Structure formats: structure tokens, C-alpha cells
Amino acid sequence: MDLGIRGKIALVCASTRGLGLACATALSREGCEVFINGRSQDALDRAAELIAQQTRVRPKTIAADLNTVEGRDVILAACPTPDILINNNAGPEPGKIADWSREDWLAAVEANLLSPVFLIKAYVPGMRERKFGRIVNITSAMVKSPSATMGLSAAVRAGLTALSKSVQRDSVVDNVTINNMLPERFDTDRQKYMAARMVKNDGVTTEQARAKIAATIAAKRLGDPAEFGDACAFLCAAQAGFISGQNLQLDGGSYAGLV
Helix, strand or coil, X not given: CXXXXXXXXXXXXXXXXXXXXXXXXXXXXXXXXEEEEECXXXXXXXXXXXXXXXXXXXXXXXXXXXXXXXXXHHHHHHCXXXXXXXXXXCCCCCCCHXXXXXXXXXXXXXXXXXXXXXXXXXXXXXXXXXXXEEEEEECCHHHCCCCCCCHHHHHHHHHHHHHHHHHHXXXXXXXEEEXXXXXXXXXXXXXXXXXXXXXXXXXXXXXXXXXXXXXXXXXXXCECHHHHHHHHHHHCCHHHCCCCCCEEEECCCCCCCCC
């Protein structure tokens, strides 16, 4: 299927690895002019080379910290008129409410709520004027089914979900959609980190930890980041203009609810 986005400008935040990199790769493969973002130019160069190897097109790079006003200003200057915005950022540490200080809350709000909100605010007017825009927020399965240890992540990402639902009621009139992708247990560095925590806390091997993690998924496996990237590319497609304000579960069939 031709997704109709060849030549569109796509900005993918926090895209030097993991799900962000997978989304940037998929969009590059579809012919988008891709901008990738990260804090380290070395990491950006490595990611750009990986994308070029797979798609024969090297993306542009933006070295900037999403979590600061100054960093977001750098992004806005480097990529002022994207047609596609993929909001992504690292999530906060797992824990319980007693573990999180005021500083932890402020950092999570900045990274996982304010950062994407201000990019949406900056880019939606131009998208509406051009009559095309696709915004995808990479949030978390915890938005719909919070676990006991992921309350901080769930709280701030749920705020982004609510804001996006509100904004798209206006923007969709001009073919600017906003959707959320809710991943659970993809085989990325995040899961390597979670396995390492399990090794340290539970005294199991890395292989046992990964097996325990996979066993929590109905499909009994970790997700392939490429699967995620391709789903993201479809939400950005010309054919996806009637899909907006939605939360797409990518969790191997694990979500227990009906809606």
C-alpha cells in the first residue's frame, strides 16, 4: 500500500534508539523527509547511519534536549514546518507514590506532558493551514491499565492523552489528526533495563528475567520495534485521515478491557 506521504516532512522526537528509531525508519522507508532528534550528536549519527542502511536515505539530525525550553527552541528552528510529528520521550522510573519526590513529578511533567504539548501547540497551526498533519504521541499501555509501579508514568501520560483528545476536536476539521500509540513490552533498551532491575532485585539470570517479562504478554513474546514503526507509519498515512483522538494498543493482546 502506498501511504501517500512521500515527500512529507516528519519530525521524530527521541529517535536515536528503540521505538522512536523504529518510527523514523518506517517513515523514511515511506519516502518522508525525516528529522531525528536526540541529545547526543554521536548517537544521532549512529542512528542516521542505521536508517540510511535500511532505507538508502540519511535523515537530518537535531541535537537538542526535549526537556528544556532551549532544546525545544532548537527543534522548532531546525524543523519549522513538519507535516508529521511523532512525540516520544523516555518515561520516568518505576516505583510507588512514596518513592517520588516533588522533583520527580516536575521532571516527569516536563518530559512526558509539557514537552509534547508545546510541540503540538507550535506545529498544529501550520499543519491546519496546509490542510495536512499527523501527530502521533508514543505514550504507554499504562495509560489505560496502570500497574502498581507505573503510576507516575500513567498520570502524566494520561494528561497528554486528555489534552490531545481535546485539541483534535478542532484540528481534525483541517485534516490534522492526533492519535496515541500505547506500547507494552517491546524488545528495546527499556526492556533490557527492566530485565537488569529484575536480575538485581530478584536474583534471576538475564534469560530468566526476559522470559518472565515475555510471560506477562498474552502473545508470550516481546514486540518487535519494526511492528511498532509500521503501525506508526500507517497512522501518518493519507488514508488515516478519519482516525483521530484514538488510543492504539500495541501489547500483544494483553489489555483485558473491551474499550
